[in-house]
Amino acid sequence: MAGALPARWNRIVKIGLLAGSGRLPIILRERVTFHHCLDLATWPRPLGAVQAICQTMKQAGCEALCLAGAVDRQRFHDLDEGGAWVAQRAGPEAGDGQLLDALIAYFEQQGFKIRGAGDVSPSLRTPAGVLTGALSFDPTSGLVRARTLGQQDVGQAVIHCGETLWLYEDAAGTNTLIKRAGEIPAAVKTLFKAAKPQQDLRVDMPTWGPETVRAAAQAGVRTLIFEAEKTLALDLDEALDQARHQGLTIVGVAP
Amino acid sequence: MAGALPARWNRIVKIGLLAGSGRLPIILRERVTFHHCLDLATWPRPLGAVQAICQTMKQAGCEALCLAGAVDRQRFHDLDEGGAWVAQRAGPEAGDGQLLDALIAYFEQQGFKIRGAGDVSPSLRTPAGVLTGALSFDPTSGLVRARTLGQQDVGQAVIHCGETLWLYEDAAGTNTLIKRAGEIPAAVKTLFKAAKPQQDLRVDMPTWGPETVRAAAQAGVRTLIFEAEKTLALDLDEALDQARHQGLTIVGVAP
Numbered sequence: 001m002a003g004a005l006p007a008r009w010n011r012i013v014k015i016g017l018l019a020g021s022g023r024l025p026i027i028l029r030e031r032v033t034f035h036h037c038l039d040l041a042t043w044p045r046p047l048g049a050v051q052a053i054c055q056t057m058k059q060a061g062c063e064a065l066c067l068a069g070a071v072d073r074q075r076f077h078d079l080d081e082g083g084a085w086v087a088q089r090a091g092p093e094a095g096d097g098q099l100l101d102a103l104i105a106y107f108e109q110q111g112f113k114i115r116g117a118g119d120v121s122p123s124l125r126t127p128a129g130v131l132t133g134a135l136s137f138d139p140t141s142g143l144v145r146a147r148t149l150g151q152q153d154v155g156q157a158v159i160h161c162g163e164t165l166w167l168y169e170d171a172a173g174t175n176t177l178i179k180r181a182g183e184i185p186a187a188v189k190t191l192f193k194a195a196k197p198q199q200d201l202r203v204d205m206p207t208w209g210p211e212t213v214r215a216a217a218q219a220g221v222r223t224l225i226f227e228a229e230k231t232l233a234l235d236l237d238e239a240l241d242q243a244r245h246q247g248l249t250i251v252g253v254a255p
Numbered sequence: 256m257a258g259a260l261p262a263r264w265n266r267i268v269k270i271g272l273l274a275g276s277g278r279l280p281i282i283l284r285e286r287v288t289f290h291h292c293l294d295l296a297t298w299p300r301p302l303g304a305v306q307a308i309c310q311t312m313k314q315a316g317c318e319a320l321c322l323a324g325a326v327d328r329q330r331f332h333d334l335d336e337g338g339a340w341v342a343q344r345a346g347p348e349a350g351d352g353q354l355l356d357a358l359i360a361y362f363e364q365q366g367f368k369i370r371g372a373g374d375v376s377p378s379l380r381t382p383a384g385v386l387t388g389a390l391s392f393d394p395t396s397g398l399v400r401a402r403t404l405g406q407q408d409v410g411q412a413v414i415h416c417g418e419t420l421w422l423y424e425d426a427a428g429t430n431t432l433i434k435r436a437g438e439i440p441a442a443v444k445t446l447f448k449a450a451k452p453q454q455d456l457r458v459d460m461p462t463w464g465p466e467t468v469r470a471a472a473q474a475g476v477r478t479l480i481f482e483a484e485k486t487l488a489l490d491l492d493e494a495l496d497q498a499r500h501q502g503l504t505i506v507g508v509a510p
Binding site: 015033121127233236238245252 | 287377488493495507
């Protein structure tokens with residue numbers, strides 16, 4: 001057996017999870033043993049108590065934080081000292097992205113490292129390549145369109161219907177976009193989804209999964225193009241299984 | 256809803272699994288719904304009955320085959336017409352790799368497409384990046400050494416112990432290599448594992464997983480470097496969990 005190891009090799013980073021709603025934090029907890037988990041849905045205080053959240057995670061011994069899942073912005077009130085810092089940094093007109101950036105800045109200022117869902121569970125990241133089916137066109141222009149939409153903080157996905165029609169995602173989300181596409185009689189429909197170019201990829205990566213594939217199949221969307229590495233595939237193998245059995249094509253395009 | 260779709264969009268590729276032994280085919284069956292599965296361990300005929308295997312998969316309606324898991328070469332006897340074709344193509348002095356290549360050629364000649372485990376389940380592929388811990392040196396030379404070893408069809412992994420000692424994997428496999436490293440008192444030990452440059456990556460990709468991490472931790476190997484995309488990580492998240500809690504560093508290096 002080895003002799004004494006240099007201390008730096010024994011360094012263990014204790015990662016805590018700040019879990020919002022949706023499937024992502026559930027999957028993460030199945031896959032990753034977090035040092036502590038704070039479920040924001042059952043956290044008894046308003047989400048403006050940011051300093052209290054920090055203290056809880058520190059008392060639990062966490063050195064790094066992973067933020068995952070959706071958080072209802074309406075619950076960001078009754079600010080404590082930390083919440084006030086975040087609100088001031090974000091500014092009065094802050095969008096969701098800016099508020100999140102300020103929150104991250106606060107956690108880092110308090111000494112936490114930030115780990116993305118794709119860092120603690122890299123197998124969640126959409127891999128590059130034709131994942132199933134076959135691709136017969138260059139997906140770049142559609143992805144550029146999705147990115148441009150993201151830059152405007154509107155949505156992260158677009159659907160190409162037939163030759164000339166493009167549908168754009170809005171605040172209602174990707175599944176609503178896909179349902180809208182279902183009402184268009186075009187024969188060839190393709191979904192493109194990409195990360196917002198300006199977003200902090202350690203938090204709030206765009207996600208997709210079996211539900212997306214199911215909705216796409218129903219709506220006649222036969223090809224789904226995702227930005228590889230910068231999107232998260234929830235239950236990738238199940239999603240590909242479904243796509244194979246429905247004859248859909250799924251492609252991850254390297255950024 | 257969409258109107259009639261072009262027939263090519265409704266094309267479903269029916270993939271069958273030829274399952275050898277070990278954890279890989281078990282994981283694949285958990286993750287992927289195969290059209291048919293032929294378990295080679297319980298297949299009542301000798302593995303030389305390659306034509307019979309083909310017929311079984313064709314009768315089940317399979318159009319593509321995924322080969323996964325280890326196969327005992329000693330069972331390749333009592334050749335039927337297909338087996339004889341494979342043996343002749345491989346030649347009398349064939350190593351494992353050449354025999355496998357000939358087998359693949361036979362299946363393809365019979366009209367099957369070949370799909371790798373990393374194709375039907377891309378989340379099995381080791382992702383690129385520092386997956387946990389921190390890397391303080393350039394891993395290239397160790398990986399080159401592992402690849403050179405693979406080129407000689409000896410093994411696929413090497414361990415660097417201290418400054419000058421390198422241990423090489425042989426037919427006994429990676430875990431035995433790691434145990435040997437445990438008997439060396441060097442403070443810094445690093446494992447490198449890469450695909451053989453000449454091997455068909457659709458079959459027989461090198462694998463690693465939680466067992467590798469456990470063995471490494473016990474043997475004082477604190478850093479594990481794998482070739483990304485060209486190695487398969489069985490139970491990646493569990494493996495990273497273990498590495499985090501043991502303070503090990505795991506890195507996927509893009510080829």
